[in-house]
Amino acid sequence: MTNANHILESGCISTKIHRHYEPKFMGTLPKLVPVRRFAAALKKHNWNRNPHIYQLRCERKQRISVRSERRETFSVLAMAMIAHADYNPESESIFEVMCSVETLAALCNQLHQYDSGRKSYDPILHALRDWEAANLIIIHREFDVEAKQQKAMRIWIRPEFFHGLGFSLKALREISLSFRRWMEKKGLRESYRAKYAKHVMRLARSNVASLENKHALKKLLLKIKRLVVGDDEMLRQEQQHLTKALREKKALAQATQAPETPEREAWRRYTQWTSQQPVAIVLAFEQRMKQQYPAVFGDERYVLYLQHLPHS
Numbered sequence: 001m002t003n004a005n006h007i008l009e010s011g012c013i014s015t016k017i018h019r020h021y022e023p024k025f026m027g028t029l030p031k032l033v034p035v036r037r038f039a040a041a042l043k044k045h046n047w048n049r050n051p052h053i054y055q056l057r058c059e060r061k062q063r064i065s066v067r068s069e070r071r072e073t074f075s076v077l078a079m080a081m082i083a084h085a086d087y088n089p090e091s092e093s094i095f096e097v098m099c100s101v102e103t104l105a106a107l108c109n110q111l112h113q114y115d116s117g118r119k120s121y122d123p124i125l126h127a128l129r130d131w132e133a134a135n136l137i138i139i140h141r142e143f144d145v146e147a148k149q150q151k152a153m154r155i156w157i158r159p160e161f162f163h164g165l166g167f168s169l170k171a172l173r174e175i176s177l178s179f180r181r182w183m184e185k186k187g188l189r190e191s192y193r194a195k196y197a198k199h200v201m202r203l204a205r206s207n208v209a210s211l212e213n214k215h216a217l218k219k220l221l222l223k224i225k226r227l228v229v230g231d232d233e234m235l236r237q238e239q240q241h242l243t244k245a246l247r248e249k250k251a252l253a254q255a256t257q258a259p260e261t262p263e264r265e266a267w268r269r270y271t272q273w274t275s276q277q278p279v280a281i282v283l284a285f286e287q288r289m290k291q292q293y294p295a296v297f298g299d300e301r302y303v304l305y306l307q308h309l310p311h312s
Contacts, residue, residue: 019069019123020112023076027107029083033182034175038082041165045078047071050164056134070130073108073123078161080107081137085157088183089176089229091196093221095157098199100208101128102152128155136161140217142209152208156221159228169227176229263299266306273309285310 029035047053047066057064066074081104086096097104105111105121112120131137138156143149162172183189203210211218260268274282289305296304 019073019110020120021109023072023123024109025076025079025107026109027080027083029079032087032179034087034179035082037175038162038165038167039079041167042075042078042082045075045165047074052134052136052160052164053130056130069123070127073110073127076108076110077104077124077127080104081155081157083107086196086199087176087179088192088196089180089225090189090193093156094176094225094228095159095161097155097157100152101125101155131161134160136164138217138220140209140211140214144207147207151210152206154203154209154211156224159224172228173230180229261299263303266302267299270302270305270309281310 029039048064048071053066054064057066081097084097084099084104084107086094086098088094099107101124102111102119102121105124108121108124110121110124114120128137128139132139136158138158140154140156142151144151159169159172163169167175183192286305289301289308293301293304
């Protein structure tokens, strides 16, 4: 018996595990227009034809076709990041992924925990490294000197990521500004600002890579934000345009609103009176009015009610 046959029969060959579970998006997509548009494009996306991934593989002298397992991880991870990205153009930076890598792994069904308690999500880390090398995302890492380990990383999606999905810079800018208008229209501007403030506070309390003294990275993030949403002057003009449009819409609504009829005014005043009276008094009053004026129906009866209120 050869040594190779002995190893085969004894089952001592160790095989490398590329992944423990099949990639599957386990989260839910927010009902936001940017998320819906990006998710729809992602579902039709072919990673083998992504220009940035293609360029990366050429530079690495790898085969052009991405392994099917890696493509599956790409698609699910991209969906998770799209679902948890910050699209608010008023945040300090844009397209930040507002959750940890471990959370991303769990959302992708790629978080594995060994009996020892150690957690593993290598397929996610490999995909992130590929995207970082292809300039699709920015990853900020920091080493904790005291704990002798890496802090949790922060991730931002670059415009190139969306370009690979078929969105030009012009389309990204329109999506971003439309999202801003939507926030204003729904009165959610302060809500999103508070949400981002909580995110920043959570990062400050957690062992996460800090942007303190990272001037080059801050400048890069600001440059990307201005590239997508425009400079401060453009944002100011957009705010003025939006405020003017809302003011004109309100004025138009008031101008086209029909004047209040005597019957409508009587109904409104009578309703105010009934809200301040015991139910028994109101029922007794209406019953008495029906007996005295049986021929009066509809809105006209409120004018009559108003004329005969007990306090009149």
